[in-house]
Amino acid sequence: MATTRVDLRRIDLNLLVAFEALVAERGVTRAATRLGVGQSAMSSTLARLRKLLDDPVLVRDGRKLVATPLAESLLEPVRAILLDIEEVLAQRDAFTPATDARTFSILVMSYHLTYTYLHPLLARLDVEAPRVRLHIEPVSDDFAERLARHEIDLLIVPREACPEHRVLPHRVLFSDRYVVAADRDHPEIGDEITYEQFCTLPYLATWSGHQRSPVENQLDLLGVPRNVEVITEFGIASFLLRGTRMITVLHERLANSLVDLANLKLLEPPIEGLRPTTELMVWTKRTDGDAAHRWLRQRLTDLAAELTAAN
Incomplete structure (x- = not known):
């Protein structure tokens, strides 16, 4: 033909x-x-x-x-x-963080990751890479499409929230356990919380960005009932517990960082099968070989390893 x-x-x-x-x-x-x-x-x-x-x-x-x-x-x-x-x-043969200027766009599933994970990097960039800028946004409903259209450079999300990662370049950053959080002076909870208490006490449910948080989805799949009284963004949930009978479930790393500031009591979840969240860094083939992007991904990987070792 x-x-x-x-x-x-x-x-x-x-x-x-x-x-x-x-x-x-x-x-x-x-x-x-x-x-x-x-x-x-x-x-x-x-x-x-x-x-x-x-x-x-x-x-x-x-x-x-x-x-x-x-x-x-x-x-x-x-x-x-x-x-x-x-x-x-x-294609560039080299990237010099101390002198080169670049701006990277990063979508993050929840603000708590910006606080517990990206904030230490932001502090170090002032010294290590003063001309590098990070544009950090919360994840939107169309995050997969935005990544495919190359409108963002990196996506940091829980593995279960991004099934598309299987066909994209990606790297596991760290895992984070869940803990139950309550006011330190909660009148009905001591050093442990029972399953019955978890199911019947007033519960504060959480969202991450525009989506239900992965832990709420997990609890639903496990068939765990909750007495939901308030729904809020994951990052501020800990500050709403003071002086109330409410409980919630938080990432352990975030909860530990706020335990004194928010007057929290942290407890082991009385729930079998509750899996930790695994955070992924996802990108596209377009930036896979770029020296500046390789540097940023390695920096994020190194930081994740430091935080894991510290815990």
Whole structure:
């Protein structure tokens, strides 16, 4: 079968970038916002793409735009091409933390990780890498898609919250046990808490970012009933226990760091099968070989090892 060759001189690389944004975002306005260009400029680019491909690319279906079959079939190959080009252009033989300037975007599942894990790194960067900046955001519902679109550099999440890690470069950072936390002067709890107390005392349930925290999902799967009175973000839960009869479940590392500040009593969970959380660092092939990214990942790995050894 004869293959029609395309004159590459007719193709502007920016057209491929725009094509990926248009098909991924399913709209001119969103694609323009993502690429930082005007809507009229993106409309003109769409017209050029339609002429180049002899295909509408996006067509209206009711109140929304959908990609044509041809555009859908080209999306992943175009992404792969752009990824290969980025890798070629981004290759650097060395990265010097003391002098080089870089900004890294990191999504973190919960603010408590920023406090207990990333904060020590931020303090050290002032000395070790004064021109390196970390842009830290809480995980959003579309974190997997944002990682795939290369809008973020690293994702730090519990293993069970990111099944996509199996097909992406990743590394285990550390594990963290769970403990039951209550006010230090809780009137009904001594040095231990029974299963019946855990199930019947007022319970403070937690969320991580926009999702239920992994421990709540675990407790549900184990069939553990709770007398839920309050639901709050994981990072502030410990500060709401003072002077109440409520209990909650926290990561041990966070709980230990706040035990005096929040006047906490920490207890072994009376629950069989409650597994510790395992935090992963996940990235994409695009940054796998970049020297600066390798440095950051190693720094995070070393820090995790230090924190584990300290506990």
